[in-house]
Amino acid sequence: MGRIYIVGAGALGLMYGLRLASAGVLVTLVTRTSAQAELLRAQGGRLEQQGQWRHMPVSAYSIDELAELDKHDLPLREDWVWYTVKQPQMTRELLAQTDKLVASKPSILCLQNGIGHLELFEALYPELHVYAGVTTEGAMRTSLTEVRHTGEGSLVFGAIESEREPDPEGDEAQKMLLHLLRMAGIAASLSNEMRNRIYEKLLINAVINPLTAIFGVSNGELPAHPHRRKMMRALHQESERLLRQAGLAPLPEAWERLLAVCEATAANESSMLRDVRAGRGTEIDWINGGISALAKRMGHAAPLNDAVTAMVKALH
Template sequence: MNIIIVGAGALGLSYAARLSRAGEEVVLLARTDKQAEALSAEGLLYKETTGEETTIEVFARSVSDYLGSGREGAFSPDWVMLAVKQPSVDDGLLDDLRRLTAGGVPLLALQNGIGHMELLSEALPDSPLFAAITTEGALRTDPRAVIRTGTGRLTFGSWANADKCGAEPQKMLLRALSGAGIDADMSKEIKDQVLLKLLLNAVINPLTAIFQVKNGDLPRDPYRLMLMRALHEESEGILRAAGLASTEDHWERLLGVCAATAQNESSMLRDVRAGRDTEIKWINGGIAAYAKRLGMPSRLNDAVLALVEALGAS
């Protein structure tokens, strides 16, 4: 299967490594020529949770080089996977995605938070759009190296225009992911799954960034655990009012994710340390926006939003 992965951060590198290793045809589109050249010249260094390291040959280009050279005409993708962070989903990227998905190529979006699917739906009205969530952990250690830091599952499902591609492309993608060792499944309730992931991210991401700890360390301190519980209860109440239907024990699920990704540093923690923009506006800011529309208080979400922004990123 032919797959274009847009974004060469931790998640994009991790999926590109495993899919390429499994024999899928992958084009990896990075933000810069420098990163793309390093990946093409030296390969992608992938390290498993077991410690096993593999250098994998990948075809990598920057988005501008790939589109500017007309190379997209020589590669007919079955899927486009969008693996950039929310702040990168801007007008320029949306224009690029229109070209990459021309002809109705389905797009799988892997962003945290909320708001991106509405942007994609407006910008790509003729493309089948699928939302995806993952609980895997990955850490990019340099432009061409990634470590898988935690096991998890990728769940995806139709968001808009699924009838334009039918069931077979979805089954093909699921087979490709499973064949690459990526634990994946399809869901008919993907919007509920997106809200569940939002609930996890709204607690783990800002608090690990504020306290500067790894996921597994977050609940080990009684004070941090108390704040986790309070932020979780407020966020869950707002999301239930917004339409979250799941009846599972979300608090236990949250603790389970912290344990399963114990050695992982959240993307928000890494972004704060590096002085990069974070996804806080689309995570806790997204929950606060729901609360405002519903006439509900969101004091803790407002507070962690302000604290993360005060750390020097937005």
């Protein structure tokens, strides 16, 4: 059975890592700080699902400790390395620090919202199998070792279509991961149209995230005000048009789907609003900034995406 290394023991990394570990999957968490790795090794992790806490031991190293690991502790070709850091942390420096993790050419899974990060991987590691994942699960880390599963959803993953030759070894690795995820009770599926899945999620994040951050409101409050709803609609129309031009397949009832996400997550603060309130950098450059960059490459204007990108940056 392959091992799963997860770089970034934040909300998503800890939630998936602990769920997989609790099903007996071999998981190693790679943390930013040695304090978090030490705590995870000493205490294990705790996961809350539907009001029930579960405790489980888990292997963990800090990113600095990777340099000292010998090859027995590093991924093999049949293993997976997941990246669950946020977009601003998905840098050349991070990839240089995790170079040792990918030396034996394991499969890579990137779970970020937004766009732009996969291109960085492909530029640096054209020979690796890099897969994209899109998840509708919700997670919130409540301490260095504890995480709450805040929303049921599912994970879809696969290669970015049309960019790869037929690849039986990659297909095998994906099936193995799917098996491990399902063993852990994680709703997951494979997709051969990941670009579409990424753009569909982007279309939702491109409206809810910047506008909730700018107005300082919950996801449910966003469409409740007629003028905010009008701005949502305009930003949605511009983003949908540009993503369609970039290859998004026709998406029936895209506006209704967006409103349904606001309703289903009504009490939540979006991740961007939380980042702004915590004084952290946001993922705006990979969400609305990503759409503006796509538009520029196609020779189109994206005035509303440009404007919300500038406004959110002014909140940092």
